Amino acid sequence: MFNSELMKRLSDCFGPSGREKSIREMIMDEIKELADEITTDPLGNLIARKKGNGKKILFSAHMDQIGLIITHVDEKGFLRFANVGGLNAKELLGLRMVFDNGLEGVICQEELKDKEKVTMSKLFLDVASTDKEFITRNFHVGDMCVFKTEYYETDDCVICKAADDRIGCYILIEALKAHPETENDVYYVFSVQEEVGCRGAKTAGYSIEPDLAIAIDVTATGDTPDGIKMDVKLGGGAAIKLMDKSIITHIEVKDLLTNLAEKNNIKYQYEVLEFGGTDAGQIHTSREGVPSGVISIPTRNLHTSGEIFNKSDVEECIKLLIAAAK
């Protein structure tokens, strides 16, 4: 049964890369009764451990979301910004953005002859105030804001912001709730700064030194009109990643996940993504290497304010993750 209430809270919680405090506290509160040990590392990764004497397994989903960082505040209430993570200037016009303190703005653009040529530097955030004192008091260079999109769901699918990778966090939390009897020493890592270079995963992979690592993150789909050519679709089950720009899935991990899916009747599909990367990219080259793979949630409209995923795919991902923990 999909826990819509939890997913809605995860999606709504503020947490662009480097500003994960709120989301970390929310997840910490959610899992505090579930783990044997919960720690936060120097970069801000939240690490929940289920102790065992067996193999060390690391699961990683990133807490951070894409956003904007303010580079300039003018007294008239217009804020300039740069992207934190991969945002496309062409897709931002008219979007509402929200700051950690709840204040909002809308993205506008300078009058351009050729609207196709819009770049980040031609955009600004209008914070809806003509009050100079209010503006200078509340907005500062270095502040970050994220999309403001309301969570919405149908019987089978969800539209929300930051499904990348709060749906991964959701899966980790749900798997932690159903953590199986096992000898394995399992680390559930809610990582920071994935969107700017998988930085949290790099340090977590180094400190934990796992025998096996699996990242849980979203992947693109090829099921939209005239979309990219890709064999992954919503409703096709958990996607077992075979390659992206950051990793070639270790052959033993590919076989492990495939066999677990087959044995436990978990619906799965293979994924080859021709762009992008995940936490596993950093973890698998940590120290002398870590056999690693990725369980992906097929998601449409990645890195936009309205990412769409399928609830039954999520259930399959949770099952596969629990099977891998055993």
Next chain:
Amino acid sequence: MLKEFLFDVCSAQFISGFEHINGDILTKYFQPYTDSFEKDKLGSYIFKSSGSNDTKIMLAAHIDEIGLMVTGILDGGFLSFTTVGGFNSASLIAQDVTVYGKENIFGVVGIKPPHLTSEEERKKPIKIKELYIDTGYTKEELEKKVKIGDIATVNREPLSLQGSVISAKAFDDRACVAVMLEAAKELKKISHKSNVYFTATAQEETGLRGAKTSSYKIAPDIGIVLDVGFGKTPDMPSDSPELGKGPIVAYGGRLNPKLIKKFVETCKKYNYPMQYEAVPSRTGTDTDALQISRDGIPCILLSIPLRYMHTSVETIDLYDVEIAGKAIARFINELDNSDLEEILCF
């Protein structure tokens, strides 16, 4: 022996991420000249020749090659694919390939006939996405034999051209794995004091990944990185390195100037011909990973001149391979008899 090794190892596939399949070829050739063998967790092959002191010297040449990966099984029995590592799409057209599915399947990569393309279309370079592998099977048959994520390579028998010039796929970077073999053979003859690690690194073509993990595992005092360089052809600048004139010594920010100096002195002393190149910053080789591994590894980078990089007709001169191997053995010998601290101290 070098040619035999190269023809053997280039007839097998070692696509990035799949280096484990044909490793026996490497152990067969390296074991007679080395004392122990292990792998890092990404699948880099590490052959160690033990010495009598504590110094560790790591040689690195990547074993992996660029290849293709199946992304879809299309109506009519065609396979769409992406690349593992960098290909120029032009080099794939009209090639025959082997797809490593449940069984090995032959296929060809064709393009639309000129009769059916407009002049404008013909002017544009073809994208990888527009190419597919034709196996002759129906979609239903193919689905039983091939899965998404299966790999494929271009088929190419190694060729002897004139003299010591040879051509094959994957001389990038197996020409340099052969350099390591030659160095191992030479070092076997002279008793060396350092521990030498001949490392055939994995996944260089997809981001220097095996160099990162193997160098962490070995934690060497010195790195000697071996890769291929761009050999001169009529369409290249006139000062490009040429085949048959010796390996190319690199100077640049990634490399240790005192080690290079020592290496060049050694080459001059023993009359080994060398060519030179300047690489201001990123080398695009395993050096970039080694240099910043753990607390830093002083490195030199040697390249074997090679024509037509990342095609199935990569062409080298065996002479350069042999010279490089011998020079490295002499270099290690010279290092053994020098004050290493003095060389490595800034």
